[in-house]
Amino acid sequence: QVQLVESGGGLVQAGGSLRLSCATSGSIFSLKTMNWYRQAPGKQRELVATITIGGRTNYADSVKGRFTISRDNAKNSMYLQMNSLKPEDTAVYYCNAHSVVTLAEYWGQGTQVTVSS
Numbered sequence: 536q537v538q539l540v541e542s543g544g545g546l547v548q549a550g551g552s553l554r555l556s557c558a559t560s561g562s563i564f565s566l567k568t569m570n571w572y573r574q575a576p577g578k579q580r581e582l583v584a585t586i587t588i589g590g591r592t593n594y595a596d597s598v599k600g601r602f603t604i605s606r607d608n609a610k611n612s613m614y615l616q617m618n619s620l621k622p623e624d625t626a627v628y629y630c631n632a633h634s635v636v637t638l639a640e641y642w643g644q645g646t647q648v649t650v651s652s
Contacts, residue, residue: 537561537641539630544646551620551650557613557630557643564588564608565636571604571615573626573648580629584615597623620650 538560547553555571563569568587574580584604585593592604603616613630630643 537566537632537634537637537639539632539641539643541628541630541643541646544628544648546649546651547620549621549650549652552616552618553620553648555615555617555628555646555648557615559611559613559632561611562608563606563611563613563632565634566632567635568633569604569606569613570631571613572629572631573624574629574645575623575626578626583628586613617648620648622650622652624648625650 540558541555543555568585570585571583572580573583583595583598584602586604586606594602601619606613625648627645627647629645632641
């Protein structure tokens with residue numbers, strides 16, 4: 536059973552930066568793909584960024600050039616560096632992963648990011 540825990544959320548002014556972390560209960564070598572999702576008030580959850588164990592990344596068009604996803608297998612963690620934040624980025628951000636061992640999908644409980652204008 537894999538558990539994911541997000542941290543690093545908070546309040547930040549527009550144009551500022553924030554770094555989110557996703558800690559896992561064990562090795563993330565089995566997590567082929569790890570993702571960051573977000574859900575704004577009254578909206579559906581959307582995929583923000585993806586990273587594979589090989590380091591391939593993909594981003595939503597709305598965050599390209601501003602956000603950077605990364606993972607550190609030695610620390611069993613994943614990160615999302617968010618720069619040039621906009622009020623539209625305000626949402627609860629969730630860590631998500633897929634395991635090649637359990638063939639299951641895992642979700643964190645989310646961390647709130649609020650960007651003021």
